[in-house]
Amino acid sequence: MVPLWMYLLVAAGLFSIGLYGVLSRRNAVAILMSIELMLNAVNINLVAFWRYNSPGDLNGQVFALFVFVVAAAEAAVGLALIITIYRRHKSVIVEDVDLLKW
Amino acid sequence: MFEVPSVADLNVAASLPVTLLALGACVFLLVDLFIPQDRKYITAGLAAGGMLVALVLALLMWGDVIELRDGDTAFSELFIADTMTHVVNIVVLITGLLGVLVAYNYLERTKIQRGEYYYLILFTTTGVMLMGGANDLAVVFVALELLSIPLYILSGFRWPQEESEESAMKYFLLGAFASSFLVYGIALIYGATGTTSLPGIWEAVNDIVAEDAASKYLLLLGSGLALVGLGFKVAAVPFHMWTPDVYQGAPTSVVAYMSVAAKVGGFAALIRVLVAGMPNFVLDGETVAAWQDTVWLVAALTMLLGNIVAIAQTELKRLLAYSSIAHAGYILIAVAAAGTASVADEAVRAVMIYLMAYAFTNVGAFAVVIALEKDDATNTGLDSVRGLARTNPLLAAAMTVFMLSLTGIPLTSGFVGKWFVFKAALSADLVPVAVIGVVTSLVSAFYYLRVVWLMYFEDGESEASTPWPLASAIGISVAGTLLLGFVPYLLSEMTNDITLAFGG
Numbered sequence: 001m002v003p004l005w006m007y008l009l010v011a012a013g014l015f016s017i018g019l020y021g022v023l024s025r026r027n028a029v030a031i032l033m034s035i036e037l038m039l040n041a042v043n044i045n046l047v048a049f050w051r052y053n054s055p056g057d058l059n060g061q062v063f064a065l066f067v068f069v070v071a072a073a074e075a076a077v078g079l080a081l082i083i084t085i086y087r088r089h090k091s092v093i094v095e096d097v098d099l100l101k102w
Numbered sequence: 103m104f105e106v107p108s109v110a111d112l113n114v115a116a117s118l119p120v121t122l123l124a125l126g127a128c129v130f131l132l133v134d135l136f137i138p139q140d141r142k143y144i145t146a147g148l149a150a151g152g153m154l155v156a157l158v159l160a161l162l163m164w165g166d167v168i169e170l171r172d173g174d175t176a177f178s179e180l181f182i183a184d185t186m187t188h189v190v191n192i193v194v195l196i197t198g199l200l201g202v203l204v205a206y207n208y209l210e211r212t213k214i215q216r217g218e219y220y221y222l223i224l225f226t227t228t229g230v231m232l233m234g235g236a237n238d239l240a241v242v243f244v245a246l247e248l249l250s251i252p253l254y255i256l257s258g259f260r261w262p263q264e265e266s267e268e269s270a271m272k273y274f275l276l277g278a279f280a281s282s283f284l285v286y287g288i289a290l291i292y293g294a295t296g297t298t299s300l301p302g303i304w305e306a307v308n309d310i311v312a313e314d315a316a317s318k319y320l321l322l323l324g325s326g327l328a329l330v331g332l333g334f335k336v337a338a339v340p341f342h343m344w345t346p347d348v349y350q351g352a353p354t355s356v357v358a359y360m361s362v363a364a365k366v367g368g369f370a371a372l373i374r375v376l377v378a379g380m381p382n383f384v385l386d387g388e389t390v391a392a393w394q395d396t397v398w399l400v401a402a403l404t405m406l407l408g409n410i411v412a413i414a415q416t417e418l419k420r421l422l423a424y425s426s427i428a429h430a431g432y433i434l435i436a437v438a439a440a441g442t443a444s445v446a447d448e449a450v451r452a453v454m455i456y457l458m459a460y461a462f463t464n465v466g467a468f469a470v471v472i473a474l475e476k477d478d479a480t481n482t483g484l485d486s487v488r489g490l491a492r493t494n495p496l497l498a499a500a501m502t503v504f505m506l507s508l509t510g511i512p513l514t515s516g517f518v519g520k521w522f523v524f525k526a527a528l529s530a531d532l533v534p535v536a537v538i539g540v541v542t543s544l545v546s547a548f549y550y551l552r553v554v555w556l557m558y559f560e561d562g563e564s565e566a567s568t569p570w571p572l573a574s575a576i577g578i579s580v581a582g583t584l585l586l587g588f589v590p591y592l593l594s595e596m597t598n599d600i601t602l603a604f605g606g
Contacts, residue, residue, distance in 0.1 A: 008293075015286060022279055031275055038282035042289045049293035059298045063240050067285060070247045074278050077251055081271050084261055094275075097268050 007048035015041035028082045028092040032075065039071045107178055116176040116183040119156040119163070119191050120231040126152040127224035134217035142215050143206065149220035150202045153227065157195040164188035164596075175237060179299060182237040185599040189454045190234025190370050192596075193461050194363055196582075198227040200465045201359030203575035204472055208355045211477050211567075214260050222252040223359060230367040236374050239288045239298040246284065246335065249367045250277050253360050257352040263479060269351025276334065276344045284331025290324030291379075293317075300379040307380045314386065321383060325393055328375055329400075336368035336430045339404040349423035354475055354482070357419065358468030361426050362461045369433055369457060373450055377440040378602045390530075394441030398535045401438055404431030409542040413549050418471055418482050421549060422464075425508060428546060429460055435539055436523045439530035448529060451597040452522040458593060459507070459515035459586055466579025467504040473497060473566040473576070487553055488562025497566050498557045500580050505550040507583045510543050515586035518593060 014037055021034025043064045050060025086092050114121055130152070134145050162168045163183065174183045201223055209215040229249025236242045254277060258270025292298050294317040295306035310318050334341040349357050376393055385392045408428030415421040433456050440449035474486045491498040507514035520543065527536040556562075568576070586593055 018282070022275075028271065028275065032278070035275075035278045035282055038279075039285065042282065042285045045286070045289040046292065049289065049296075053293065054296045057297075059240075060292060063243075063288075063292070063298060066240055066244055070244065070281075073247070073251055074274075074281075077254055078274050078278065081254065081258055081267070081274050084258065084267050085271055088262070088264060088267070094271075097271065 004048060004052045007044060011041040011044040011048070013041075014038075014044065026093050026095055028085070028094055029079075031094070032078050032082070036071060036075065039067055043067055112178070113170075113172040113176040115168075115172070116170050116174055117181050117235060118168075119159045119195075120181075120228055120235065122159065123152060123156045123224060123231065124228045126156075127221050127228060130221045130224065134221065137217060139215070142209075142217055145217045145220045146202055146206045149224055150199055152224065153195050153198045153202070156231075157192065157199070160188055160191035160195060164192060179301070180238045180241050181232075181235045183235055184602075185597070186370075186373070186450065186454065186602065187231075187235040189458070189597055189600065190366060191231050193454070193458050194227055194230040194234070194366050197359060197362045197366070197461045197465060198223055200462075200469075200575045200578065201355070201363070203571045203578075204358050204465070204469045205355035206571050207567075207569040208353070208472050208475075208572070212260065212353070212479070213477075214353065216259075219256070219259060222256050226252045226256075226360075226363055230363050230370065233367045233370045233374070236371070237300050239291065239300070239303075239375070239379075242371050242374060243281075243285055243288060246281060246367065246371060249364065250281065250335070253277075253356075253364060256356040256360065257348055259356060260353045260479070265351035265479070266353060269348045272344055273348045273352075280331050280334030280341065282331075283327050283334075287324045287327030287329070287331060290320050290327065292324075294320040294324060300374060303379045304382065307383050311382060311384055318383075318385070321380070322385075322392060325376070325380060325383070326396070329372075329393065329396065332368055332372050332375070333400060336365055336372070336433075337427050338400050338430050338434060339407045339427065342404070342407070342427045342430075345427055346420045346423040349426070350417060350419045353479075354419065354468060354472045357422075358465050358472065361422070361468065362457075362464050365426070365430065365433070365460070366457050369437070369453055372437055373440070373453060373602070376437065377446060377450055381441065381443060381446055381602075390443075391441035394438050397434055397441065398438035398532055401431050401434035402535050402538050404428065404434060405538055405542040406431075409545045412546070415549070416484050418474075418484055418486065418553075421484070421553075422467060422471070425546070425550075426464065428542065429456075429464075429508075431542075432456065432520060432523055432539055433460075435527045435532065435535055438535065439523075439526040439532055442530040445526055445530040447601050449526040450602055451594070451600050452519075452526040454597045454600060455522045455593045456519035458596070459519035459583075462579045462582030462586070463504050463507040463514075463516055466500065466576055466583065467508065469572060469576045469579060470497060470501045470504065470566075473568050473572060474564070484553070484556060485562065486564060487557050488560045488564055490557040490562075490564040490566070493564050494566050494568075497568060497576070500576050501557060502554050503580050503583055505553050507587065509547045509550045513584070513587045515583045515593075518587060518590040521590075522594075
């Protein structure tokens with residue numbers, strides 16, 4: 001069987017890609033996608049830990065489901081906010097939105 | 103393979119205030135559709151009534167008038183109703199009630215009177231209450247999102263005004279980013295301990311420490327990432343960047359509510375995860391919890407940066423934003439002190455006392471800003487308070503009380519909060535950080551008292567509108583601030599029964 005550390009490595013890699021995306025992308029939608037990548041890395045971790053450490057109870061799997069649901073709710077609210085910004089600026093580049101000092 | 107618990111076993115009674123409020127919020131969501139635009143006071147009244155009922159229930163449960171026959175855990179031990187839960191409920195429900203009172207006329211005159219406002223407040227309040235009773239990391243996560251997502255929407259509530267939209271987007275992007283750190287940390291804690299239940303983690307940590315197992319590194323990484331995620335929520339340095347922008351851009355009534363509610367939720371989560379879940383996570387050669395050093399370092403940085411940058415602010419809302427960062431630092435001292443096992447309960451009580459004291463004062467200070475603000479969201483600069491003592495002496499007196507309390511002058515609630523926090527820090531031998539706390543409090547006197555100076559000793563044409571809901575909210579805040587300041591016994595009595603230790 002594939003050892004646990006391989007899953008963890010993939011998850012850590014995915015999390016780092018997401019982190020890099022959030023810090024380097026200027027497009028708000030791309031930042032949102034990067035955040036989703038980070039949450040998916042969490043799901044891989046949760047399910048892998050569940051399978052290898054405690055397959056007897058459902059904790060890890062149920063937690064992964066919660067993460068799905070919350071990610072969907074966040075995406076819905078986030079896209080709505082980004083659309084209101086787009087209507088005004090005709091742009092979703094974070095740096096164009098600079099009325100308040102960062 | 104898996105048993106489905108029957109409804110009778112869920113012990114819903116233990117979570118009655120929060121369950122009731124959650125159901126109520128869902129019902130209001132529908133009811134509001136049938137309330138015409140010119141009668142939104144009905145929605146506001148319903149929301150306030152719902153919170154009042156929940157507050158009465160929480161007070162009765164706190165006073166042991168309602169006995170819980172089937173123990174204090176509900177929903178298969180996902181939720182726990184101990185004294186800390188009740189105190190968190192009381193603090194956040196009072197904040198929510200004040201939040202509705204300050205909002206109604208403000209929304210009316212800025213033409214954003216929409217029914218969504220009130221049930222979003224209810225949902226956030228539900229999130230904070232769930233956080234107070236979380237006994238499982240899954241609840242911590244869901245509660246944190248339930249408290250954050252409505253706040254993202256509320257920050258952008260003043261559309262189509264540009265600053266408000268912008269602050270909502272910034273808050274959302276950074277908030278979602280932070281929660282992915284938290285949940286990654288939770289996944290690693292789950293990997294190290296094999297469970298998400300907090301008592302289960304407590305036991306697993308005991309074993310890990312006893313055997314010196316390699317999974318302690320996983321636990322260390324996990325708790326560090328969770329700390330980053332929660333640090334964002336409570337606005338601790340270096341994760342504070344969003345605070346001034348969001349506080350400046352969001353509608354002031356939202357800020358009044360969220361500056362307290364989000365803090366209560368964030369600190370409840372920190373206490374549940376660190377102090378209830380892994381106070382026994384001691385690395386070899388140490389006597390205190392592994393996270394203590396990090397937390398007090400963050401506390402020191404937060405106090406220093408918050409107080410020093412606040413001096414340079416000319417905008418009242420930004421000044422209060424940096425002040426709220428600084429106060430997060432003071433509360434973090436007590437969280438750090440909780441890492442010493444013998445002081446843990448005292449420190450957790452200090453956190454709750456500080457939050458209670460802070461709730462009245464901070465909502466009150468923002469309520470005064472609301473009174474000064476013009477309909478087009480201007481006039482929130484420091485200049486706006488010039489000469490307020492002549493045009494509106496009562497409002498100026500109220501603002502003086504709040505500023506003195508935020509500074510921590512004796513006979514105000516702010517002093518009582520700081521007293522208990524510094525006392526806990528000294529009991530835990532965290533002398534340097536307590537000294538930093540006292541010194542930065544002195545620094546903070548400069549910018550708080552400057553506001554008082556401007557009100558009383560400078561000329562200006564300051565105007566304010568105080569319709570009765572806002573005036574009563576300010577009145578309640580003044581009364582709360584002074585009462586808790588004059589009778590600290592109330593606070594210490596209220597939190598006296600808080601204990602968190604699992605397994606003794």
